[in-house]
Amino acid sequence: MKILIVDDDPIVIQSCCRILEAEGMETRTANTVKTGEKLLAENIFDLMLTGIKMPGRDGFEMIQRAKKIRPDMPVLIMTGYLTSGTVEKSRRFGVSNYIAKPFTPEELVAAVRKARSVCEK
Amino acid sequence: MLFHLIKIHSIRFKLIASLIAVSLLIGLISILVGGNLLYQSVLDEANNRIRQDLNVARVIYDERADTVRLALAITASATEFRKAVASDSRMIVSEALRDLSDRLKLDFLGLTDARGRVTNRYGAAGPEKTPLLSANPLVLRVLEEHKTVAGTMVLDGDKLLAENPSLANQAYINVHAVPETTDAATRQDTVALTIGAAVPVFADGHPAGVIYGGYLLNRDTAIVDKIGETVFKNEVYKGHNVGTATIFYDNFRIATSVKDPSGNRALGTVASPEVTRRVLDQGEKWTDRARVLDDWYITAYEPIKDIMGKRVGMLYVGVLEAKYADVREKAIAVFTGITLAGVIVAIILGWLFTGRIMRPVSHLIRASAEISGGNFSPDVGPISKDDIGHLQKEFLIMTEALKEREKSQMAESEIRLIQSEKQASVGKLAAGVAHEINNPLTAVLTFTHMILRRKDLPDEVRSDLETVASQTERIRGIVKSLLDFSRQTVLTPEPLDINRLIEDSVRLLENQALIKGIHLSFTGDDDLPVFTLDHNQCQSVLINMIINALDATSSGGKIEIQTQKTGTADDSGVEIRISDTGSGISPDHMDKLFDPFFTTKEVGKGTGLGLAVSAGIIQRHGGTINVHSKLESGTTFTLWLPHQPINAHPETDTGQEDQS
Structure with a gap:
């Protein structure tokens, strides 16, 4: 499974890579929307994991662009605090699942699996 | 003319x-x-x-x-x-x-x-x-x-x-x-x-x-x-x-x-x-x-x-x-x-008399207007010796009472303003800190757990790491509470059977009560109408209240929860009373009870945000929360929720919600 991880904080990217690679998944990372967009255009990913709050273009912008390029790709978002507002907005943007930071490895893996299965349905 | x-x-x-x-x-x-x-x-x-x-x-x-x-x-x-x-x-x-x-x-x-x-x-x-x-x-x-x-x-x-x-x-x-x-x-x-x-x-x-x-x-x-x-x-x-x-x-x-x-x-x-x-x-x-x-x-x-x-x-x-x-x-x-x-004399006398009688009355009318304008020390003119004088005296007593009430109301609203300012600033700070902590915390959690997966760890290291993991979980709880508190989240009201909500909450905590040896009971008023409330937030309030009561009550004590319909028509609502036979609250602590981060629990047992968050939720439902406590004999929290919910305060600001 090939996963694109987008977040502005290197430690978050690093943590995610560590967990997902341990599960045997292939990861590519981007710390800006621009990079993420470029990677998406060049590769086919099975899932995109993105943070929401980023300087400049934020996670929703990323999701919007990703959906243009790969409409069928499941999207999992990471957020510091899930509010009904975020949930509502995510639904509109076609987000498959959410996960609140901080999370344990097990929680992240479960969230990725769930996002995939939601999308497949 | x-x-x-x-x-x-x-x-x-x-x-x-x-x-x-x-x-x-x-x-x-x-x-x-x-x-x-x-x-x-x-x-x-x-x-x-x-x-x-x-x-x-x-x-x-x-x-x-x-x-x-x-x-x-x-x-x-x-x-x-x-x-x-x-x-x-x-x-x-x-x-x-x-x-x-x-x-x-x-x-x-x-x-x-x-x-x-x-x-x-x-x-x-x-x-x-x-x-x-x-x-x-x-x-x-x-x-x-x-x-x-x-x-x-x-x-x-x-x-x-x-x-x-x-x-x-x-x-x-x-x-x-x-x-x-x-x-x-x-x-x-x-x-x-x-x-x-x-x-x-x-x-x-x-x-x-x-x-x-x-x-x-x-x-x-x-x-x-x-x-x-x-x-x-x-x-x-x-x-x-x-x-x-x-x-x-x-x-x-x-x-x-x-x-x-x-x-x-x-x-x-x-x-x-x-x-x-x-x-x-x-x-x-x-x-x-x-x-x-x-x-x-x-x-x-x-x-x-x-x-x-x-x-x-x-x-x-x-x-x-x-x-x-x-x-x-x-x-x-x-x-x-x-x-x-006689007629002419009547007109003249009537004119003069009414002049005399009405002068203090006109004074009172002007004084009333002044009170409406906010001046609580109006001039009512000289006190006359007749019945009007009685009215003037009563009027003065009334203005005094109004002045007192205005004063106490102002003091009260000042306190409330300070309280909410305090909460707002604390909330902002807490939210900022929590967000900053989230990312490093993710890393700590991730790497601790990754290391713990290794089979070759000496027992000693594994034990230490497990401590790191559990304490990190604790931090995660604190941060979550902080964010709960700082985020005055929007209510998503839905038709709700209050008795049912309380029964569910009680069921969740029955085991804990059983373990502690506390008798937890609930008596619902059968006559309650269907309320429109935010299910999750109200449940979190109830659970928080019951947990507080459980913490304050020692083995053999009792926790009683009751609901009762109050008022009629426009001011109708429900009163939820949670009484325990616990240690009570010291009068010194009474006024700090709803302050964020105020707790009397041992370090690590409470964040000091539970009551502050609960009070916020109840207030946003247009309700009130009151405490009555006697040291060593117990505490009663009385929640009141209106049947017709007051629209939630527009405090929630979506811009802030999207932080990660």
Whole structure:
């Protein structure tokens, strides 16, 4: 499974890579929307994991662009605090699942699996 | 102008109107009652007077006959005259009679012999050639009774002619036919009323003759004018004689001082049928107001009887009613004047009074306006001594109370403002910190767990790492609470059965209670309506409350939860009481209870955000949260939620929610 991880904080990217690679998944990372967009255009990913709050273009912008390029790709978002507002907005943007930071490895893996299965349905 | 000064509903207008009404009422009653009473008493007085006047008139009338009687008696008693009569010395008799006639100005005068034959008639054409029997009733009476007779008698035309031919002319009176008195036209108009006397003349103890004389009353002015002079002093009122006197023969005027419109004496006019009937026919005295020709008079009538006692005429006196009616008019005018003066006084007094009364009231009105404007120490003016003064004092007490309340409300809202500012700043700080912590925390959690997956870890390291992992979880809990607190999350209300919600929450914590040995019970009010509340947030409040109670209560204690419907209609709602028999809350802690990060729990057991978050949630539902606690005996938290939810405060700001 090939996963694109987008977040502005290197430690978050690093943590995610560590967990997902341990599960045997292939990861590519981007710390800006621009990079993420470029990677998406060049590769086919099975899932995109993105943070929401980023300087400049934020996670929703990323999701919007990703959906243009790969409409069928499941999207999992990471957020510091899930509010009904975020949930509502995510639904509109076609987000498959959410996960609140901080999370344990097990929680992240479960969230990725769930996002995939939601999308497949 | 007056409309501006007097508003129709103003107290001033009402007071003046009532004063005017009272004055008018009293005035009108005075005019009606007073005027009439006065008039009536004046009228009574006038009636009394006229009766007396009639008596005087009668005396004057009778005096006329008496004068004749006296003079004749003197003549008849003179020896020389008696001898002359006895001896039929005509010369002497004529002399005596002439003397008598000249003195008394009699209309007729005569002498008869003892058998009644007329021997001398003074004023007749001349001495009788052939002496005739006298037909004069006076003579006949004297011959019959041999006594002096004086009084009134009726002489018809022939008899008059016999006595004195010139009298017939004087006696002629044209009787004015009045329609009602149909018989008037048929009356003989030359019949005359006379007054006089007859005296027997004795010679040597034997009747020798009769001397008689008298006056014709027809067209006579002596009596009526004398009455006018002596009784009424010839008083004139507005061109009319006030007092009038009349002698009636039968029912028509033969001698009168009543003047017709052209100023002539109203001879020949007839009395009213009523008067005729009562006085002439029934012989009564009659006193009342009556119309005499064209004017109203207060009148008195009495019958005139002739020497035989037969009613032949009437004597009348009357005074002009106008003179007395004027008394009434004057009285009414005076009373009207007094009434008008009363009205004016009423207006002035009313104006002044209302001014006095209303001055403190206007002050109070201005003061009320000032209070509305926010000035709680308005000027109410000088305190008056009457009832208004009482109102002013009460008003001052009220303003004091208002001032106090305003003060305490201001203090309260200040406290609330400080509280919410404090919460807001703490919340912001907490949120910022939490966000910053989240990312490193993710890394800590990730790597700790990744290391823990390794099978080759020495037990000691594994144990240490597990501690790191669990404490990191703890941090995660704190951060979560901080964010819960700082994020005043939007309510997503849904129809909710409160009892059901509480039952669910209780079920979640039943095991914990069981373990601690605490009896947890719930009694729901069956009558509760369906509420519209945020399910998750309300449940978190309830769970938080129950956990707090569990923490405060030791084994063997009790936690009771009750719901009860409160209020009706607009202010209806539900009261949820959570009572424990725990340690209670120290009074020192009471005011900090809802402050964020305030906790009395051991380090690591509580974040100090539970109650702060709960209070926020309840407030956003438009409800209230209250605590009642007694140290060592327990605490009761009372939540109240309205049936109609107040819209959530627009505190939530979506921009902040999207932080990661």
